[in-house]
Amino acid sequence: MNTSSAPRYTDLISSLPKEEGILEPYSYQYQGFWYSPVGMQGIIDCQQHFQAHKNDTFLVTSPKSGTTWLKAILFALINREAYHPQDPHHPLLNKTPHQLVPFLELLKPSDYDLFSNSSNRIFACHISSVSLPKSIMQEGKIVYLCRDIKDTFVSLFHFSNKANFRPSAISLEDAFNLFCKGVTLSGPIWDQILGYWKESLERPHKVLFMRYEEMMQEPHLQLRRLAKFLGKPFSQEEEKSGLPDQIIKLCSFDSMSKLEVNKTGTLVGAISNDSFFRSGVVGDWKNYLTAEMASKLDQITEKKFRDSGLSFTMLPSI
Ligand code: PPS
Numbered sequence: 001m002n003t004s005s006a007p008r009y010t011d012l013i014s015s016l017p018k019e020e021g022i023l024e025p026y027s028y029q030y031q032g033f034w035y036s037p038v039g040m041q042g043i044i045d046c047q048q049h050f051q052a053h054k055n056d057t058f059l060v061t062s063p064k065s066g067t068t069w070l071k072a073i074l075f076a077l078i079n080r081e082a083y084h085p086q087d088p089h090h091p092l093l094n095k096t097p098h099q100l101v102p103f104l105e106l107l108k109p110s111d112y113d114l115f116s117n118s119s120n121r122i123f124a125c126h127i128s129s130v131s132l133p134k135s136i137m138q139e140g141k142i143v144y145l146c147r148d149i150k151d152t153f154v155s156l157f158h159f160s161n162k163a164n165f166r167p168s169a170i171s172l173e174d175a176f177n178l179f180c181k182g183v184t185l186s187g188p189i190w191d192q193i194l195g196y197w198k199e200s201l202e203r204p205h206k207v208l209f210m211r212y213e214e215m216m217q218e219p220h221l222q223l224r225r226l227a228k229f230l231g232k233p234f235s236q237e238e239e240k241s242g243l244p245d246q247i248i249k250l251c252s253f254d255s256m257s258k259l260e261v262n263k264t265g266t267l268v269g270a271i272s273n274d275s276f277f278r279s280g281v282v283g284d285w286k287n288y289l290t291a292e293m294a295s296k297l298d299q300i301t302e303k304k305f306r307d308s309g310l311s312f313t314m315l316p317s318i
Contacts (some may be wrong), residue, residue: 042105056140064155065147071097072251085246128169129195144196147212150285190304202232253280
């Protein structure tokens with residue numbers, strides 16, 4: 001995968017509304033959502049050239065909502081016949097989830113062919129439902145993952161300062177103000193979530209709506225739900241042999257974050273692999289946000305999701 005070529009679509013991108021970015025110096029607003037310059041090129045590329053297949057799986061997420069985790073789970077689940085989760089040579093032991101399940105935004109059209117031989121391709125992206133390539137809306141399955149908004153923000157803030165793409169670190173307050181304004185990677189986050197929530201209600205066989213906290217709280221149930229949605233439910237033998245447990249263990253924060261491949265190296269030469277593993281817990285926002293900040297995010301969330309049937313306080317222990 002080569003991301004080092006000269007910038008593309010520069011005229012189009014430079015004509016778009018531009019704001020300071022939380023993760024990168026600038027974000028650009030495209031079709032109602034904010035993206036990085038690199039992401040923009042990948043989105044236009046895939047809108048113009050990507051062709052989805054009927055056996056494809058697309059993981060769409062709001063950034064920092066557990067993408068790396070669900071990439072690992074999807075890979076282990078979909079490829080469980082080729083690679084048993086206890087196989088000492090399992091690809092997840094020596095490749096990162098991001099290598100095994102690439103982000104569409106980081107691919108160029110010539111990279112799409114690298115995956116054309118696989119009958120069960122898995123791609124990920126952070127693209128809003130309005131900007132997804134049309135063929136993805138028609139072919140394959142979409143798994144959408146989001147996370148508590150406050151935890152997502154805190155995770156993004158830490159990631160930004162670790163990635164170091166900006167000329168200087170961003171303060172929590174500045175990042176917070178941009179985030180609340182919706183100027184965040186693939187934001188406004190509420191609009192991205194709502195777009196896929198609605199799709200999942202209208203087309204439940206096409207779009208599965210998942211949440212980080214539910215994966216944490218009831219991993220077995222969620223894994224079975226995922227397997228069933230993908231048309232690959234666990235057989236009785238697989239259940240009896242403990243295969244779902246083995247997948248959950250292989251992909252757990254504890255296992256993944258200790259692997260050498262995830263502790264060293266970088267994603268496309270830019271982001272250290274270990275920056276995708278920070279604390280991996282629910283509710284870490286309490287250690288960073290003031291009561292006012294938390295209340296402001298809750299209020300925006302409440303207002304945006306009103307009448308949608310979507311609530312971010314529906315899990316009793318969260
Ligand atoms: S990205 O950049 O969008 O791909 O980042 P993403 O993977 O979505 O989010 C990173 C956060 O997910 C946590 N993480 C995990 N949680 C549970 N289990 C596993 N296996 C796992 N792997 C990564 C990671 O620690 C980041 O959350 P925070 O809150 O920052 O710890």
